Amino acid sequence: xLALIAYLALxxxxxxxxxxxxTYWRSPAPLKIPTTPAPVCKxxxxxxxxxxxxxxxxxxxxxKWTWLGGYLFHAALALVLIRHLRYFVQPLPxxxxxxxxxxxxxxxxxVGGLGFLLVRRFWVDRTRYISSFADYAxxxxxxxxxxSGLLMQFVFRPDIVEIKSAMLGWVTFxxxxxxxxxxxxxxxxxxxxxxxxxxxxxLMHLGGIFFSPTRNQVDNPREQKHVNPWAVAE
Amino acid sequence: xxxxRPYPAAEKHMTPLDFPGTRVENWQQKGIxxxxxMLHKYRSLQVYMDICVKCGACADxxxxxxxxxxxxxxxxxxxxxxxxxxxxYFTPAGKLFPKLVxxxxxxxxxxxxxxxxxxxxxxxxxCSVFCPYGIDTAEISMAxxxxxxxxxxxxxYTTEIVGKVHAIGNxxxxxxxxxxxxxxFLEDDLLDNTGHEIRLxxxxxxxxxxLVAPSADFFSEPHISSLMGYAKVFHQAGIxxxxxxxxxxxxNFGMFIGSFAQKQKIAKRIADKARELRVKRxxxxxxxxxxxxxYSFWNTLNGPFDxxxxxxxxxxxxxEFTHQLNERGxxxxxxxxxxxxxxxxxxxxxxxxxSRMGPSAGGQFEIPRALIRxxxxxxxxxxxxxxxxxxxxxGGGGGLLTDELMDLRVRGVLPRITALKRxxxxxxxxxxxxxxxxxxxxxNKMFPMYGIPMEAVGGVHALVxxxxxxxxxxxxx
Ligand code: SF4
Ligand code: SF4
Ligand code: SF4
Numbered sequence: 001x002l003a004l005i006a007y008l009a010l011x012x013x014x015x016x017x018x019x020x021x022x023t024y025w026r027s028p029a030p031l032k033i034p035t036t037p038a039p040v041c042k043x044x045x046x047x048x049x050x051x052x053x054x055x056x057x058x059x060x061x062x063x064k065w066t067w068l069g070g071y072l073f074h075a076a077l078a079l080v081l082i083r084h085l086r087y088f089v090q091p092l093p094x095x096x097x098x099x100x101x102x103x104x105x106x107x108x109x110x111v112g113g114l115g116f117l118l119v120r121r122f123w124v125d126r127t128r129y130i131s132s133f134a135d136y137a138x139x140x141x142x143x144x145x146x147x148s149g150l151l152m153q154f155v156f157r158p159d160i161v162e163i164k165s166a167m168l169g170w171v172t173f174x175x176x177x178x179x180x181x182x183x184x185x186x187x188x189x190x191x192x193x194x195x196x197x198x199x200x201x202x203l204m205h206l207g208g209i210f211f212s213p214t215r216n217q218v219d220n221p222r223e224q225k226h227v228n229p230w231a232v233a234e
Numbered sequence: 235x236x237x238x239r240p241y242p243a244a245e246k247h248m249t250p251l252d253f254p255g256t257r258v259e260n261w262q263q264k265g266i267x268x269x270x271x272m273l274h275k276y277r278s279l280q281v282y283m284d285i286c287v288k289c290g291a292c293a294d295x296x297x298x299x300x301x302x303x304x305x306x307x308x309x310x311x312x313x314x315x316x317x318x319x320x321x322x323y324f325t326p327a328g329k330l331f332p333k334l335v336x337x338x339x340x341x342x343x344x345x346x347x348x349x350x351x352x353x354x355x356x357x358x359x360x361c362s363v364f365c366p367y368g369i370d371t372a373e374i375s376m377a378x379x380x381x382x383x384x385x386x387x388x389x390x391y392t393t394e395i396v397g398k399v400h401a402i403g404n405x406x407x408x409x410x411x412x413x414x415x416x417x418x419f420l421e422d423d424l425l426d427n428t429g430h431e432i433r434l435x436x437x438x439x440x441x442x443x444x445l446v447a448p449s450a451d452f453f454s455e456p457h458i459s460s461l462m463g464y465a466k467v468f469h470q471a472g473i474x475x476x477x478x479x480x481x482x483x484x485x486n487f488g489m490f491i492g493s494f495a496q497k498q499k500i501a502k503r504i505a506d507k508a509r510e511l512r513v514k515r516x517x518x519x520x521x522x523x524x525x526x527x528x529y530s531f532w533n534t535l536n537g538p539f540d541x542x543x544x545x546x547x548x549x550x551x552x553x554e555f556t557h558q559l560n561e562r563g564x565x566x567x568x569x570x571x572x573x574x575x576x577x578x579x580x581x582x583x584x585x586x587x588x589s590r591m592g593p594s595a596g597g598q599f600e601i602p603r604a605l606i607r608x609x610x611x612x613x614x615x616x617x618x619x620x621x622x623x624x625x626x627x628x629g630g631g632g633g634l635l636t637d638e639l640m641d642l643r644v645r646g647v648l649p650r651i652t653a654l655k656r657x658x659x660x661x662x663x664x665x666x667x668x669x670x671x672x673x674x675x676x677x678n679k680m681f682p683m684y685g686i687p688m689e690a691v692g693g694v695h696a697l698v699x700x701x702x703x704x705x706x707x708x709x710x711x
Contacts, residue, residue: 040593052368061364063291130288200327214359224533
C-alpha cells in the first residue's frame with residue numbers, strides 16, 4: 001500500500017515538475033528586461049544566477065532577517081538532503097562518514113530556520129497580511145517533516161536497515177514492503193505529500209528562478225537584436 | 235479616496251488604439267481568455283505568477299506603499315491581485331480549493347481593485363531589485379493594464395496621449411506649425427544670449443543626427459534649458475542635427491498601457507523618420523521611460539538599424555553623446571557658471587534599473603554623474619539606499635502624471651523628498667539634476683508642496699547649458 005502511494009507521489013512530482021518547467025521553457029520572452037545590475041555577457045549571467053542561488057544576493061539586499069531565516073533553512077536543507085543520500089545509495093561511499101555530524105546539526109538548523117520563518121510570517125504585519133492558509137501550511141509541513149526526522153535521530157531510533165532496504169527498493173523500482181516503524185511511516189508520508197504539492201505550489205521557485213527574465217538575460221539589446229518570436233513581422 | 239484613482243478612458247480614447255470603446259459584454263470571460271493568451275506570450279508573467287514565495291522582501295520597497303501605507307501597494311500584494319485570479323482559473327489548487335490558496339473570481343470587485351492598484355504602480359521596478367527571484371511587478375502591472383484594455387476598461391490619461399502621438403506626433407499634441415514657431419523663438423533667444431547662431435533645425439533632410447527629445451523639452455519649464463543645452467553641444471561639436479515634427483516625442487506610452495503592438499507602432503515612426511531624413515545617428519534626449527524603450531526595445535521592435543553609422547550605438551543617449559564629446563576634448567566648460575548651485579543627482583528609475591549607457595555595466599550611473607562633475611564644482615550624493623539601482627521613483631512615472639492622481643503623486647514622492655531634504659539641510663544642496671521629463675514635471679509640481687523652491691530641479695543638460703563655452707572651438711571628428 002505504502003509502496004503504491006510512494007510511486008504515485010513520485011510520478012506526480014516528476015511529471016508535475018517537468019510540466020511546469022516545460023511551461024516556462026516554452027513561453028517566450030518577447031523583450032529584454034534584465035534588472036540592474038545586469039551583466040553584459042553570458043558568463044556574467046551565469047555568475048549572477050549562481051550568486052542568487054548560492055547566497056540569495058537580492059534577498060540579502062532586501063531584508064536581512066528574512067535572508068537569515070531563509071538562508072539558514074535552505075543551506076541546512078541542502079546538507080540534510082545530501083546526508084539522506086545514505087539511505088538511497090548502496091554501497092555507501094566513505095565520504096558519507098564525514099558529513100554525518102554536519103547533516104545532523106543541519107537538521108536542527110533547518111527546523112530552527114523554519115520555526116523562525118513561521119514566527120516571522122505570523123508576527124510581522126506585512127507578511128501576515130500577504131499570507132494565505134497555503135503559505136502557513138507549507139511551512140508547517142516542512143516543520144513536521146523536520147521534527148519527525150529529528151525525533152528518529154535523537155529519540156525513537158527505528159530499524160535503519162529495514163528502512164534502507166525499503167528506500168532502495170523504492171528508488172530502484174523493485175517495490176518494497178512497509179517498514180514497521182510508525183514514526184518513519186509518518187515522516188515518509190509527509191515527504192510524499194510535499195512531493196505531490198510541489199509542482200502545484202510556490203515551491204516551484206526552485207526551478208522558476210532560472211527562468212526569470214530579469215535575472216537570466218544578458219544586457220546587450222543594442223549590440224544584438226533580441227527577436228520576439230511572436231511579433232508580427234513588418 | 236480622493237485623487238487616488240485614475241479616470242476611465244472614454245470610447246473616443248479607446249477606439250483609435252483598436253481597443254473596445256466600452257466594457258465588452260462578456261468581459262469576465264474575455265479577460266480570463268486574455269490572461270491565458272498573455273501567459274503564453276510572456277515568460278515573465280507565467281513565471282512570476284507561479285514562483286513568488288511571499289517572503290515580503292519587496293513589501294516595503296515601493297514608494298507608493300511607503301507613501302500611502304495602503305497594503306495593496308506592497309508590490310507582492312499588488313501582484314497578488316492578478317495572481318489570485320490566475321490561481322482561480324489556471325491552477326489546480328485554485329480551481330479545487332480557492333479559499334485555501336486565496337484564489338478569487340474575476341468579478342466586479344476584483345476588476346475595480348485592478349483598475350485602482352495597477353494604476354498606482356509607476357513601473358519603476360524597484361521591487362524587482364530586492365526580490366530573490368527578480369519578480370518584476372512592473373511586468374505584472376503592464377499585463378493587467380493590457381488585459382483591462384482588451385475588455386474595454388482603459389485609463390484615460392495614457393490612452394488619450396497615445397492617440398495624440400499617432401495623430402500629431404507627440405504626447406503634448408503640439409502641431410507642426412507651433413513647433414516651428416517655438417524652435418524659431420528659441421533660436422532667437424539663443425542668439426540674443428550667446429551672440430552665436432545656434433540652430434534648432436526641424437525636419438532637415440540629410441542632417442547627421444536625428445534628435446528625439448520628450449515633447450516637454452519644447453514647451454515646459456524646467457525642461458527647455460536642457461533642450462538649449464543639447465543645441466549648444468551640437469553647435470559646439472559642429473555636428474548637424476534635426477528634430478522631426480512627426481517624431482517629436484521620445485516617450486513611448488505604449489509601455490504604460492502594456493501593449494506590445496502600441497509600443498512597436500509608436501517606436502516605428504522614429505525609425506521611419508530616421509530613414510526618411512537620411513540621418514546617420516539617432517540621439518535620445520532626457521527622458522527616462524523613453525530611454526528604456528529606446529535602449530532595451532527598439533532593436534527588437536524595429537531593428538536592425540543597419541542604415542545608420544555603425545560607429546555609434548543605436549540609439550545613443552544625449553548624455554552618452556555629450557560625455558563622449560567632452561572626453562574627446564571637444565567641449566569647454568566653465569564650471570564657475572554653476573557655482574551658485576550645489577547639485578545632487580536623482581537617478582530616474584527607468585534609466586537606473588532598466589537601461590544602460592556606455593559600454594560597461596552601470597554606465598547609466600557614471601555617465602550623467604561625470605557630466606555633472608564636468609560642469610559643476612559642488613556635487614553631493616543622496617543616501618546610498620535611494621540612488622543608483624535603489625533609487626526611488628519620482629512618483630509620477632508609468633502614466634500616473636495626471637491631475638486626478640494628485641494625492642497619490644504627493645504621497646509617492648515622499649521617500650525621494652525625505653532623502654533630498656537631508657542633503658539640502660546637511661550639505662546645502664539646492665539643485666536636483668536629472669534626466670527624465672516626467673521626473674522634472676513631477677518635482678516641479680511637488681517641491682512647493684514640501685517647501686522646496688520649484689526652481690530646485692532641472693536637467694543635467696541645463697547644467698551643460700550654463701557651463702558650456704560657445705565659440706572656443708577645439709575641433710573634433
Ligand atoms: S520579494 Fe519576490 S518572492 Fe518575496 S514576496 Fe516579493 S515578489 Fe514575492
Ligand atoms: S514597480 Fe515600482 S511602483 Fe510598481 S510595485 Fe514595484 S516598486 Fe511599486
Ligand atoms: S518618471 Fe522618472 S523616476 Fe518616475 S518612473 Fe519615469 S523614469 Fe522613473
